[in-house]
Amino acid sequence: MSRHSRLDAILELLSQRGKLDVEELVQALDVSAATVRRDLDRLADQQLLTRTHGGAVPTAASYDLPLRYKATRFADAKLRIAQTGAAMVRTGQVVGFNGGTTTTEVARALARRVELSGEGQSALTVVTNALNIATELAVRRHIKIVALGGVARPQSYELIGPLADASLGQINLDLVFLGVDAFDIEHGATAAHEGEASINRQLAARAGRVVVVADHSKFGKSAFARICDVAEIDALLTDAAPDAEMAAALAARDVEVVVAGQN
Numbered sequence: 001m002s003r004h005s006r007l008d009a010i011l012e013l014l015s016q017r018g019k020l021d022v023e024e025l026v027q028a029l030d031v032s033a034a035t036v037r038r039d040l041d042r043l044a045d046q047q048l049l050t051r052t053h054g055g056a057v058p059t060a061a062s063y064d065l066p067l068r069y070k071a072t073r074f075a076d077a078k079l080r081i082a083q084t085g086a087a088m089v090r091t092g093q094v095v096g097f098n099g100g101t102t103t104t105e106v107a108r109a110l111a112r113r114v115e116l117s118g119e120g121q122s123a124l125t126v127v128t129n130a131l132n133i134a135t136e137l138a139v140r141r142h143i144k145i146v147a148l149g150g151v152a153r154p155q156s157y158e159l160i161g162p163l164a165d166a167s168l169g170q171i172n173l174d175l176v177f178l179g180v181d182a183f184d185i186e187h188g189a190t191a192a193h194e195g196e197a198s199i200n201r202q203l204a205a206r207a208g209r210v211v212v213v214a215d216h217s218k219f220g221k222s223a224f225a226r227i228c229d230v231a232e233i234d235a236l237l238t239d240a241a242p243d244a245e246m247a248a249a250l251a252a253r254d255v256e257v258v259v260a261g262q263n
Contacts, residue, residue: 100179197225
């Protein structure tokens with residue numbers, strides 16, 4: 001397991017359990033106690049947790065630890081993806097977003113589009129199950145926000161469950177931006193949590209165009225729960241071109257590959 005993966009796992013466990021000790025992390029991560037202590041010290045230096053004798057406890061802002069940490073990974077790549085994604089949206093469209101650090105950046109870039117900020121009726125409608133995206137865009141008068149119902153997951157701010165299912169059955173989207181935990185040809189777009197995957201799958205099903213937004217670190221991997229197959233995706237928006245084998249497989253399935261920053 002890489003360092004980034006270990007740090008993500010530690011923050012995820014901390015948000016679930018409220019406190020951790022070194023020995024339980026040794027068992028959970030299958031690494032040495034010295035490695036665990038170094039990882040805890042690193043996270044403490046970033047003020048993402050507080051070290052205790054033999055372990056760690058959350059900081060005051062512990063509710064969003066995994067999302068805060070993930071936002072720092074491949075930050076430049078996510079910003080490039082965001083600018084390219086926002087440029088895909090046309091005035092008057094209904095645009096969907098699931099939760100995640102990359103989709104959050106796309107939503108922020110969309111909100112900054114000057115040509116959409118005029119007075120009058122909403123220039124576009126944003127539908128999302130992500131509380132943080134809905135909150136950030138709610139102050140933009142030119143954007144109509146539709147927040148789906150459901151039960152909130154503190155790890156991602158996403159609303160999931162039957163209430164979200166019911167909301168999605170009443171709407172249609174022109175375009176949806178899907179953030180994923182992993183993406184490969186065999187398994188398609190996948191997520192670590194089955195509840196999130198279920199809502200994300202329905203967002204894709206309600207959209208005329210499905211754009212997966214993923215930096216290159218997600219390629220060639222699969223997560224626990226399927227969102228949608230490659231054949232159900234219209235475009236992959238990323239920061240670096242996939243290898244030749246993946247590119248050929250995507251082309252064979254009519255999936256457009258858009259590399260941010262390239263014309």
